[in-house]
Amino acid sequence: MDPRPLRHFATLAETLHFGRAAERLGMTQPPLSQSIQALERRLGAALFVRTKRSVALTPFGAAWLGPVREALAALDALAEKARRLRDGDAGRLELSFVSTADYSILPALVQRYAALHPDVDLILTEATTDVQIEALCRGQGSAGIVIPGTTEALPPRLRYRPLIREALIAAIPESWIAERRIRLERGRLSPPDLLAASLVLFPRRSSPAFHDLVTGYVEGLGGIIRIAQEAIQMQTIIALVSAGMGIALVPESLRHLARTGVRYVDLARGAPVLETGLAWRADDAAPTLARFLAVVAGEIGGAAPSLA
Amino acid sequence: MDPRPLRHFATLAETLHFGRAAERLGMTQPPLSQSIQALERRLGAALFVRTKRSVALTPFGAAWLGPVREALAALDALAEKARRLRDGDAGRLELSFVSTADYSILPALVQRYAALHPDVDLILTEATTDVQIEALCRGQGSAGIVIPGTTEALPPRLRYRPLIREALIAAIPESWIAERRIRLERGRLSPPDLLAASLVLFPRRSSPAFHDLVTGYVEGLGGIIRIAQEAIQMQTIIALVSAGMGIALVPESLRHLARTGVRYVDLARGAPVLETGLAWRADDAAPTLARFLAVVAGEIGGAAPSLA
DNA sequence: TAAAAATACTCCATAGGTATTTTAT
DNA sequence: ATAAAATACCTATGGAGTATTTTTA
Numbered sequence: 305m306d307p308r309p310l311r312h313f314a315t316l317a318e319t320l321h322f323g324r325a326a327e328r329l330g331m332t333q334p335p336l337s338q339s340i341q342a343l344e345r346r347l348g349a350a351l352f353v354r355t356k357r358s359v360a361l362t363p364f365g366a367a368w369l370g371p372v373r374e375a376l377a378a379l380d381a382l383a384e385k386a387r388r389l390r391d392g393d394a395g396r397l398e399l400s401f402v403s404t405a406d407y408s409i410l411p412a413l414v415q416r417y418a419a420l421h422p423d424v425d426l427i428l429t430e431a432t433t434d435v436q437i438e439a440l441c442r443g444q445g446s447a448g449i450v451i452p453g454t455t456e457a458l459p460p461r462l463r464y465r466p467l468i469r470e471a472l473i474a475a476i477p478e479s480w481i482a483e484r485r486i487r488l489e490r491g492r493l494s495p496p497d498l499l500a501a502s503l504v505l506f507p508r509r510s511s512p513a514f515h516d517l518v519t520g521y522v523e524g525l526g527g528i529i530r531i532a533q534e535a536i537q538m539q540t541i542i543a544l545v546s547a548g549m550g551i552a553l554v555p556e557s558l559r560h561l562a563r564t565g566v567r568y569v570d571l572a573r574g575a576p577v578l579e580t581g582l583a584w585r586a587d588d589a590a591p592t593l594a595r596f597l598a599v600v601a602g603e604i605g606g607a608a609p610s611l612a
Numbered sequence: 613m614d615p616r617p618l619r620h621f622a623t624l625a626e627t628l629h630f631g632r633a634a635e636r637l638g639m640t641q642p643p644l645s646q647s648i649q650a651l652e653r654r655l656g657a658a659l660f661v662r663t664k665r666s667v668a669l670t671p672f673g674a675a676w677l678g679p680v681r682e683a684l685a686a687l688d689a690l691a692e693k694a695r696r697l698r699d700g701d702a703g704r705l706e707l708s709f710v711s712t713a714d715y716s717i718l719p720a721l722v723q724r725y726a727a728l729h730p731d732v733d734l735i736l737t738e739a740t741t742d743v744q745i746e747a748l749c750r751g752q753g754s755a756g757i758v759i760p761g762t763t764e765a766l767p768p769r770l771r772y773r774p775l776i777r778e779a780l781i782a783a784i785p786e787s788w789i790a791e792r793r794i795r796l797e798r799g800r801l802s803p804p805d806l807l808a809a810s811l812v813l814f815p816r817r818s819s820p821a822f823h824d825l826v827t828g829y830v831e832g833l834g835g836i837i838r839i840a841q842e843a844i845q846m847q848t849i850i851a852l853v854s855a856g857m858g859i860a861l862v863p864e865s866l867r868h869l870a871r872t873g874v875r876y877v878d879l880a881r882g883a884p885v886l887e888t889g890l891a892w893r894a895d896d897a898a899p900t901l902a903r904f905l906a907v908v909a910g911e912i913g914g915a916a917p918s919l920a
Numbered sequence: 921t922a923a924a925a926a927t928a929c930t931c932c933a934t935a936g937g938t939a940t941t942t943t944a945t
Numbered sequence: 946a947t948a949a950a951a952t953a954c955c956t957a958t959g960g961a962g963t964a965t966t967t968t969t970a
Binding site for chain 3: 321322323333336337338341354357
Binding site: 310375379389591 | 613614615618655656657661670671672675676679680682683686687688689690691693694695697698702703704896897898899900901
């Protein structure tokens with residue numbers, strides 16, 4: 305169905321005057337008459353009654369006008385929709401992230417992006433680094449906030465950009481302080497106390513870099529790793545600390561996660577630093593991703609506080 | 613926005629092969645290539661990536677495909693919609709009716725019409741004859757089930773067709789029988805008892821024909837009209853009878869309206885006959901009306917039981 | 921008789937066709 | 946060497962233009 309006669313019909317239905325309708329359509333009257341006639345012939349029914357110097361819609365024409373207008377509006381909306389999709393103002397962005405990002409970079413990043421692109425469907429999924437890398441390589445998701453390995457490089461399909469570098473602090477059970485199992489030195493955790501404790505931490509396979517950072521630090525102090533319990537989400541790790549199962553070394557932004565029974569303290573010396581960054585497919589041409597990367601780079605949407 | 617390139621795009625998105633897409637579109641490959649190129653140029657972004665003997669959608673193309681398909685579907689649906697509107701299989705029919713029709717002709721008529729035309733929006737409104745005639749003459753509504761005047765003719769703008777002729781019966785209060793104010797003769801109401809009672813009936817202005825039929829009958833028996841109460845809906849009239857306010861003469865189909873405290877009895881002699889029929893505008897070209905008239909005429913939808 | 925729609929024809933823009941080249945495996 | 950897309954060029958359909966006639970208030 306050619307939309308031109310439909311536009312002729314819709315316009316004539318508004319003016320009810322061939323001459324003025326033709327003018328509004330940017331054409332002359334005769335072809336408009338012919339177009340309407342041809343349309344009526346195709347439909348097998350009259351759309352207008354021409355009578356006594358006046359033009360009026362038939363009941364049939366009046367009933368058809370609504371659907372015709374809707375179809376034309378849908379057609380016209382396509383150009384604008386394309387513009388928005390092309391410019392990343394509409395579409396879909398699937399962002400995965402490690403649970404630690406919940407307390408540092410994620411909220412501000414999402415807020416900033418969503419404010420600039422309110423019509424983009426932003427899908428947020430929490431996942432461990434290994435799961436995210438795996439998914440991105442399979443072509444799933446748009447980008448992931450990960451803790452990259454220091455030794456193993458990322459797959460070549462992926463690009464990476466650092467977001468934030470944070471010192472680790474210790475999350476220790478309040479009860480241990482009350483029971484004098486831990487004596488803080490000027491509010492800091494001393495190496496002997498750390499080495500005496502067992503640890504709550506991520507399993508190595510889920511986040512090798514984080515795991516290695518923690519164990520490397522403890523071993524560097526001359527200690528032996530004793531794992532009290534593993535868990536793959538920060539909330540769970542802190543919950544286990546509050547239950548007195550062990551000490552956890554966590555990014556300092558975790559201080560935003562207050563919990564009864566847990567005290568956050570600095571490490572006494574040479575706290576290790578954890579890097580969190582964004583990974584995405586090098587060949588991903590999605591405009592929403594490009595705009596997200598622009599937001600991440602702080603190019604738009606104001607300053608990028610606390611980015612590396 | 614010309615829908616032809618959009619169809620090219622949608623089809624190519626399915627086949628991901630210029631040659632086969634062109635074949636399915638009933639054209640040759642080169643103009644398809646050009647059409648897609650022109651479309652991409654207009655949009656300012658690539659819809660497909662042509663690489664290594666294969667064609668794939670870009671994220672932009674994939675995101676745009678949905679809206680394009682919807683718009684094309686809306687456009688394609690117009691032809692079928694027009695066909696249905698033209699043939700009266702879709703659209704709107706506004707049918708008004710006097711309250712007595714609720715108990716006789718209306719339910720079967722509506723059921724039969726709706727079964728044949730399930731997609732027509734059927735708007736039912738109860739109204740008195742005078743209100744219906746007035747509305748139809750103003751161009752409102754499609755048709756009305758009315759009780760036509762015997763003396764005054766319908767306005768020339770309207771057409772009329774009889775639907776049903778019914779004898780009147782009497783609706784009398786049960787209490788009057790218990791109190792011996794009424795003695796039935798072989799289950800019928802005798803003239804003296806009728807003349808002794810006051811009546812519950814329609815006001816003359818709402819339904820002159822019905823009013824005149826009742827009063828003419830009573831006066832023909834040598835009685836004087838005493839009006840206990842007027843009401844414009846049959847349900848109300850019967851409710852007033854049940855309250856012992858008077859006798860009402862009603863179409864025999866009202867027996868379908870059983871109500872405690874009300875007894876329906878035949879009239880002893882020469883019961884008057886009430887005609888109910890359908891009125892519509894002679895110049896109304898709505899296809900839904902034409903189909904409704906066909907149903908009324910019993911031409912389609914099986915036999916037309918109890919039509920005049 | 922004047923205003924508006926219909927008819928008759930003319931023209932040209934462009935969608936699509938054919939022939940051919942380029943490209944990548 | 947072959948399959949597939951791009952390029953080059955051509956054709957003709959039909960949408961819109963101009964001129965004119967018909968209709969009716």
